[in-house]
Amino acid sequence: MTPPPRLFALVPAAGVGERSGAGMPKQYVDIAGRPMLAHTLAALAAVPRLAQTLVVLSPQDDRFEAAVPGYAGWLARVGGASRAESVLGGLAELRRRGVGEGDWVLVHDAARCLLRPEWVDALIDACLPDAVGGLLAQPVADTLKAGDAQGRVAATIDRRDKWAAQTPQMFRLGLVERALTAMGAAATDEASAVEALGLAPQLVRASMANFKVTWPEDFALAGRLLQPGCLA
């Protein structure tokens, strides 16, 4: 009998964090008492249905062990020049470790350190019955503008069907690997690569709090939201 598909998390953590202005990879910046990446991994560790988590680091990374002491999950120093390449390196590592074509992989940005286990559970519940997979996302609540090179409004965009894509993004290993290989570094997320194959991933509403720490001011906001009791 074929065993039921298992669920794995893959955390790309090989970026340099240029936009954050931190002067170091932002996943190692201290937020509310510990490095950002430690918060992210703690949230994933609190999801019992995940069989294992693989963290993808840059080959030059020498900070992880001090930042996340005692980490018992999987690690691979196979990060690439783009997020898509880092994820592809991680998917190959999962295969080397025996993860199967039909197992589910939840790709989650190291930089989304406010993740709540209940949002991951909601994604899993929504995607497990579906063959395609899906992603956490948030309907856009602001009026959307397109800007020109001078910083002036070029157009107002109909926001009614627009969602901001977040992570985790959950697909079967075989499908997401095929999709990212076909699209390459141009894929800014897994879902867009899967969409390019003609498939329609499920949008699963999460929260604005699941934002990606990107700009200098985001560290302080994340720090406040990570205070005990703030989001729970």
Ligand SMILES: Nc1ccn([C@@H]2O[C@H](COP(=O)(O)OP(=O)(O)OP(=O)(O)O)[C@@H](O)[C@H]2O)c(=O)n1
């Ligand atoms: N070559 C890369 C680029 C990004 N990432 C990871 O992908 C996630 C989302 O990327 P982003 O927020 O853009 O992070 P950075 O690339 O580090 O930031 P920046 O674009 O400002 O340099 C992060 O967890 C980041 O570490 C990665 O693993 N490998």
Ligand SMILES: C[C@](O)(CO)[C@H](O)COP(=O)(O)O
């Ligand atoms: C995957 C992602 O977080 C979904 O919103 C986003 O696309 C990552 O973008 P970046 O180009 O790495 O900032």
